[in-house]
Amino acid sequence: MTVFIIRRLLQAALVVLLMSLIVFFGVNVIGDPIDMLINPEADQAEIERAIKALGLDRPIGEQYLFFLKGVATGDFGRSFIFGEPALKLILHHMPATVELALTALILAILIGIPLGLFAGLYPDHPVSRAIMAGSILGFSLPTFWVGLMMIILFAVVLGWLPATGRGDTAVFLGIKSSAFTRDGLSHLAMPALNLALLKISLVIRLTRAGAREAMHQDYIKFARAKGLRTRRVIGVHLLKNIMIPVVTVLGLEFGNLLAFSVVTESIFAWPGMGKLLIESLLQLDRPVVVAYLMIIVVVFVIINLAVDILYSILDPRVRLREQGT
Amino acid sequence: MSVLEVAGLRTHFFTRAGVVKAVDGVDFTLQRGEVMGLVGESGSGKTVTGFSILGLVDPPGRIVGGSIRYRGEELVGAPDERLRELRGNRIAMIFQDPMMTLNPVLRIDTQMVEAIQAHERVPKKAAWERARDGLGQVGIPSPEERLRAYPHQLSGGMRQRVTIAIAFLNAPELIIADEPTTALDVTIQAQIIYQAQKVCRERGAAMIWITHDLAVVAGLADRICVMYAGRIVEAGPTDDVIDRPLHPYTVGLLGSVPSANKRGQRLNQIPGMTPNMLALPKGCAFRERCARAGDACLAEPGITEPAAGRALRCFHPHGIEVPA
Incomplete structure (x- = not known):
């Protein structure tokens, strides 16, 4: 090791x-x-x-x-x-991006796995078909367009969420993050969801494919033949096998989120590393x-x-x- | 009272290509401690019969008729929760391929303890000890160590012993063993059969041993049911069926078993192929492969009782001359 x-x-x-x-x-x-x-x-x-x-x-x-x-x-x-040390400049912008990427990752897991599991367990249910259609949209709609549409809907028309910026931050357990204030959360919601959209779709499809494959495995039937409750068969026997590919892909995707959230950060004027990179390149x-x-x-x-x-x-x-x- | 009474059981699969009548009118009764061999080719409906009893037939399959009574209690149409209570507790099953039946990502102890705790409120430690004793009973050396292992760390024979131990954990009254030795080496086969038989005798459990190998059940079962195309075509005490088979299909099966006194001779084989379950021939399903078939076989043969304790579905059984 x-x-x-x-x-x-x-x-x-x-x-x-x-x-x-x-x-x-x-x-x-x-x-x-x-x-x-x-x-x-x-x-x-x-x-x-x-x-x-x-x-x-x-x-x-x-x-x-x-x-x-x-x-x-x-x-x-x-x-x-800027005349400042490059490293300091990047580290200064890093927390905002990490916070955004982490929130997006958590959203992808919390939304993607349950939806994918449902779609895998009940492939013919109308709700499953809706989930799968939604995941295709999540894959194919360009991030920048969805981001702009979200701003129009939630910030301009409904006025629920602020369109740009990071909002107030607070320090909790030594970590400074906007996830700890109400204002910060309202700023975080849209960019995080925008960034997560693609990953949610990915997790849905991975989970669904895994569930459909594992469902017909003998060990699932044997688990049922042991008289286990459905909750345990799905929550332990099925899920633990599905998690293997999901974790692999999500890990790599997390790196992607950190490194290349450029588009989302630009649209929502999120003061993160991606925005810094694009400006530096220009x-x-x-x-x-x-x-x-x-x-x-x-x-x-x-x-x-x-x-x-x-x-x-x-x-x-x-x-x-x-x-x- | 008999442990299990199956009458007129019909389990069909509604596929896109048509209705597959995997089980189409199966009857048998099982007494306490009795071992029954359910014999037939692949696709004859043996396994589906087993899953029907457990209530584990998955869509597009469905039990469309008949009754399954466990100690007089009707299981067809019983609530899911009641079936779950019986599964693994009163009625247990051993699967064919030990490489596939244990969950690869869970330790043996997890998979055994959960099987106990699904049916009884037992502290984890007590359940663990029961699991350990269970492994010991099926002849697994140093069971404490094996409990901590993952399935891939055990050999095929060892894994099948584990599944047998799991099946017996809650002292069930009925075990359904679905070709549990098919995937194993011959030397291991004998050991597994011995273990299963031993535990069965000790606990007084009844057993349905599903197999395509007549030689295996000959030494194991009290009674044999021969299945063909979703129906039991012949049933009776093991010795009677082996010594005086009546149905041409049983005769064919027996003729294709290699044995010492047939050395050097060509093995007989049953002509033709296993029937297409989507398009079974009218009348007797075995008609097209049967040398004795006649016009009468265009009608469906009913169940007759040619001798005490025996059942048969055939118009032209062996030992009786074919009318011209």
Whole structure:
């Protein structure tokens, strides 16, 4: 187990290194940040000075090595735009995104599993057909469009929920989150649901497929032949088998939620990492983009590891092997 | 009083392709402690008969007629909760494939303790001890260790012992064993049969042993019912049926069992294929595969009693010459 984890972390370090290399050179190819940063009326001497200050006068290879040296000491460079350390900037925006992603994940589980289970147990029931039709909509409607429609309906027409922003936050158990205030929750509801929509549909379909398959397995019939109550047959025997694929997929999806909630954050003006990323990309703020993607790689690796460990808890047939992945 | 009386049982499956009459008029009675062999080919309705008794026929299947009486109590149409109370408690079942019957993600002790607690208010510890003793009785070494194992850590034979132990946990009066040895090695088969028989004798439980293997029931059952296409075509005490089979189908089945005194000879096989349950021939379902069939067989044969304790559905039984 320990060897397994160490191996994983070493692999992760390699991936992070490769990632930084690709992104570092990639962003350089897109364009010259100087054009974006400098006042067009500045004279040549000023431009020279600015280039020197940002370290952009050096060959790109040297810049990269300089960057790596900084990373080794925890310095990811300063944002070209804000002049603040890139890492600090990202960590500052992280809680808002984590909060959004977590809420979306919880919604996906709380809504997706019961609905999927119902649809799987009673495939011919009209309600099941409605659930499945709804999940197709959830899959195929574009997130940005649904987000806009939600704003029109709930914020403009009905006026129930605020359209943008994060709202008040409160500190509880050392965590600062808008989930602890009424105002914060009302701000959180729409973006979280918007972000969760796709995941809910995914969970519904996974759960339903799992339930329909497991229903006809001998161990379910045997559990019934033992005289167990339906609640236990479904809640323990069926659900525990279904959870294996659901947990795997949800784990990976959680990484996606964290890394790429860009669209939802932009629409609802949610001050998270996604919004920061898109702004940094537009302004070719290389240190922020590189640092962001490196952090995301680390997050993905950690989530994958957590899923693997969870998997081995759920499915006793899976033992984490000391070798390989 | 007899433990089980099944009369005119009919279980049909309403599929898109048509109605499959999986069980179409089955009658038998089971006395306390009696072992009955229910023999037939795949698809003859043996297993569905077993599930009908437990009330575990899933849609599109449905019991459409007849009666199943457990100690005089009618089970057809009984409330679900009453059936649940009986299942695993008074009537238990052992399944065919031990690799599939235990839940792969639950430990053996979980699966045994829940079977006890579903029917009795027992503290977990007491239930656990009963589970341990149950495993010991079916010949599982170091049962405490096995209780903590997951199914995949046990061999096939071991798993089937576990399911037998589960079936006997609540001291049922009736066990339905659905080909419990088919998926096992021959050496293990004998042990499993021995274990099942032993526990049955000790507890005085009646048993229905479903199989396609006449050789297995010959040494095990007190009585044999031979099933063909959803009906019992011949029934009687084991020795009588084996020594003097009357129905041509039973004769065919016996002829296809390999044995020492037939060494070197070609085994007889029953001509034709198992009937298509969607389109059974009119009259006797075995007619098209039967060498003795005549015009009379276009009508449905009723149940006759050619000798004491025997039942038969055939116009031209063996031992009686075919009229020209």
